[in-house]
Amino acid sequence: MNLALLLDEDFVSPDRARLQGRRLQHLKTVLKASAGDRIPVGRVNGLMGYGEVLKLNDSEAELQLTLETPPPAALPLTLILAMPRPKMFRRVLQTCASLGVKDIWLINSYKVEKSFWQTPWLSDDNLRENLTLGLEQSKDTVMPQVHIRKLFKPFVEDELPALLEGKRALVAHPGMAAPCPTHLNESAALCIGPEGGFTDYEVGKLEEAGCQSVHLGPRILRVETAVPVLVSRLFDACL
Amino acid sequence: MNLALLLDEDFVSPDRARLQGRRLQHLKTVLKASAGDRIPVGRVNGLMGYGEVLKLNDSEAELQLTLETPPPAALPLTLILAMPRPKMFRRVLQTCASLGVKDIWLINSYKVEKSFWQTPWLSDDNLRENLTLGLEQSKDTVMPQVHIRKLFKPFVEDELPALLEGKRALVAHPGMAAPCPTHLNESAALCIGPEGGFTDYEVGKLEEAGCQSVHLGPRILRVETAVPVLVSRLFDACL
Numbered sequence: 491m492n493l494a495l496l497l498d499e500d501f502v503s504p505d506r507a508r509l510q511g512r513r514l515q516h517l518k519t520v521l522k523a524s525a526g527d528r529i530p531v532g533r534v535n536g537l538m539g540y541g542e543v544l545k546l547n548d549s550e551a552e553l554q555l556t557l558e559t560p561p562p563a564a565l566p567l568t569l570i571l572a573m574p575r576p577k578m579f580r581r582v583l584q585t586c587a588s589l590g591v592k593d594i595w596l597i598n599s600y601k602v603e604k605s606f607w608q609t610p611w612l613s614d615d616n617l618r619e620n621l622t623l624g625l626e627q628s629k630d631t632v633m634p635q636v637h638i639r640k641l642f643k644p645f646v647e648d649e650l651p652a653l654l655e656g657k658r659a660l661v662a663h664p665g666m667a668a669p670c671p672t673h674l675n676e677s678a679a680l681c682i683g684p685e686g687g688f689t690d691y692e693v694g695k696l697e698e699a700g701c702q703s704v705h706l707g708p709r710i711l712r713v714e715t716a717v718p719v720l721v722s723r724l725f726d727a728c729l
Numbered sequence: 730m731n732l733a734l735l736l737d738e739d740f741v742s743p744d745r746a747r748l749q750g751r752r753l754q755h756l757k758t759v760l761k762a763s764a765g766d767r768i769p770v771g772r773v774n775g776l777m778g779y780g781e782v783l784k785l786n787d788s789e790a791e792l793q794l795t796l797e798t799p800p801p802a803a804l805p806l807t808l809i810l811a812m813p814r815p816k817m818f819r820r821v822l823q824t825c826a827s828l829g830v831k832d833i834w835l836i837n838s839y840k841v842e843k844s845f846w847q848t849p850w851l852s853d854d855n856l857r858e859n860l861t862l863g864l865e866q867s868k869d870t871v872m873p874q875v876h877i878r879k880l881f882k883p884f885v886e887d888e889l890p891a892l893l894e895g896k897r898a899l900v901a902h903p904g905m906a907a908p909c910p911t912h913l914n915e916s917a918a919l920c921i922g923p924e925g926g927f928t929d930y931e932v933g934k935l936e937e938a939g940c941q942s943v944h945l946g947p948r949i950l951r952v953e954t955a956v957p958v959l960v961s962r963l964f965d966a967c968l
Contacts, residue, residue, distance in 0.1 A: 492949045562947040585954050628948035672965050673911070708801040709867035710731050715824050718954050722961035726911050 572684035587624025811923035815848035826863025
């Protein structure tokens with residue numbers, strides 16, 4: 491936690507907040523903060539700065555806030571991910587948030603196991619918690635939006651074309667002829683398949699919707715590795 | 730496992746191998762292979778190809794091998810990592826192996842907790858197992874070399890200068906003036922600090938040894954995210 495993200499409900503006045511739970515524990519055990527210390531904070535979807543510790547006890551910490559710095563620029567990326575395996579999903583969410591991805595669509599695919607959609611990590615609270623961890627890691631305040639689409643075909647046929655308008659649209663898929671482009675200067679949409687990849691039918695449907703198929707070299711990467719590799723490749727100037 | 734990595738001891742003749750344990754289980758339960766099927770294999774530090782299943786039972790699988798394809802190109806990178814927290818270390822190893830990093834130096838740093846060096850994941854067998862998982866993910870055969878240096882100063886003063894010779898040498902550190910370069914056409918050495926970063930003293934010593942300090946933008950990334958982001962940024966043409 492390189493920044494404590496303050497939620498609206500943490501504010502007791504416009505420049506004062508109280509922390510409990512995980513963030514309080516972090517202040518006490520990792521930062522070993524005490525009254526008078528300044529710790530880096532940010533208001534969710536707002537400015538960043540520091541909070542001076544006014545008091546800190548076993549139940550809460552109270553901070554006097556000075557918030558003047560805008561968060562780092564968001565990546566101009568719509569990330570469309572086949573729903574990952576649950577044990578990987580949390581890390582993928584945190585990674586996306588830490589990289590500045592703000593628009594995440596979780597979609598179905600033939601090789602997404604039905605059980606993946608049952609994971610408790612998809613609850614609103616758990617999504618928010620893991621995205622918060624990513625923002626706190628990278629010192630950002632802007633909460634990513636996560637959209638869940640459990641049916642592939644209606645999403646790709648009815649929603650995706652509008653979503654891709656005005657964007658460079660790509661689907662990363664091993665074995666395609668074109669290499670993934672580098673350092674884009676435009677908004678992009680990027681589709682990444684599940685373990686085992688999209689099926690040929692699915693790649694065809696994504697192409698019909700406007701995506702270009704690109705490869706990422708001879709190596710087959712895990713989703714959790716492919717996301718930072720692709721984001722870095724597409725937007726090296728933005729990171 | 731997109732490829733079964735065959736060790737020397739798996740070979741019963743130059744073109745025949747027997748698999749047991751984890752790889753046998755994968756053949757049976759994930760690939761659901763049976764006699765006559767061809768599965769992708771590679772010989773450690775050698776060629777890749779396929780193995781035709783001759784027989785498969787509860788104790789072993791026997792494969793007739795056709796190995797004709799060279800593994801993908803290695804990254805021309807020496808990666809010097811402050812020893813990561815054990816729960817992250819396994820994934821970092823797998824990620825490095827899957828990205829084609831072949832030369833990994835694990836070093837001490839002020840913010841590396843002493844307990845990190847006690848992890849069983851540093852045993853030869855466990856290092857090899859996790860590197861194997863990364864190679865099998867990305868379809869590569871060339872086992873990375875891991876060097877362990879538990880003392881920072883002797884490593885940086887006595888070994889590092891020679892290690893950096895002829896290479897573009899970088900230390901990634903938040904807040905430095907120069908941005909990390911992109912698409913290098915030369916060999917590189919890259920130092921990445923622990924959670925919380927190298928100390929100023931350590932950055933100074935790395936600079937004395939020949940490293941240039943570079944930043945990676947305003948975001949502070951976890952080591953497991955920084956590795957693929959930096960590798961992708963430095964070597965986008967090699968991935």
